[in-house]
Amino acid sequence: METINKIAEAIEQADTICIFRHQFPDQDAIGSQMGLKTALQSLYPKKKVLALGTMSVDGIVMDTADDATIQNALAIVLDTANQARIDDDRALRAAQVIRIDHHVPVETMGQTEWIDQDASATCELVALYFQARHQTIPANAAQYLYEGLIADNIRFTTSNTRPESFEAGRYLVEQGADVQRANEHNFAITLPEFYYENRVRERARFEKGALTSILSIEDYERCHLTFAQAKDKVYALSNIEEVKVWALFTEKTPGIYNASLRAKTLDIRQIATRFGGGGHACASGIKDLRLEQVEEIIHQLVALAQENEEENCERSV
16 A cells, blocks of 8 residues: 555656556556546646557557656556566656556666556556545546456456456446446457458467467468557467467567467466566567577477476376
8 A cells, every 4th residue: 555655646746647558558558558547637637647659559549748748757657567668768767757567577667666466467456546545537547447457367367367356347347347348349359350360270380288370471461450469369379278388479570570478377487588578477478589589489388388298197197
């Protein structure tokens, strides 16, 4: 509660608040950013509240700010594990910096940090902040936060879903979040996405508990998808009984790939960090990989899955 009070005090004292999130934002990043912005605008109508980033997403156009505005503002960095991932490198030049995140901390960012690795989403933390403050937020802010929450914990089914996750969801529904609309927005797909997900599965190769798929620029452009849309399709490889770890490698520029690694229970973050990536134990990412690095990561994923299988066999003897 002490950290929440520090955040609240900083917000109340600031005239201008600039909210940042990570590059190539997922729904948790966008949801926490826009949910926080919308809520603060409602609670503090005299304050200038900006959501910044170089990339507009999902029909949401980001705000703009000059250097002087940021330097005199309170910056709140959301859902971002390290400085290099902030989608505006001016964030840390602000007069005061707060970070709210649920990733494993890589480095310090700012004067106040609320990092809860056990939280299922950054949206969960933002919702719990407003709940702890006994504040009423508008329905559209609750909608942003609820959509980000269920996107990251996949409708309360991931291993890091905890009682507080449901508590955050309850609070957001009480504030006006539409559960059905959130599910449709997050999980309904277009026909081109349907065809692309089939392509992800068609290209997949399975070896000793590991399922991996490598997709090219041509693959997703042929389906009229952007890179940001294509890289998020790692879930097309999930929920297979025989698979312990799975990964999608998406070509970003010719010969350069980004990786999305997932696991049911195994710690794949250790592999991600070896290649300059990071994230959560069962959900990590890596940027800017050459094809030979992709093959090495696949080799390590197979080894991890096989090692776990052998341990399970030994325990059953």
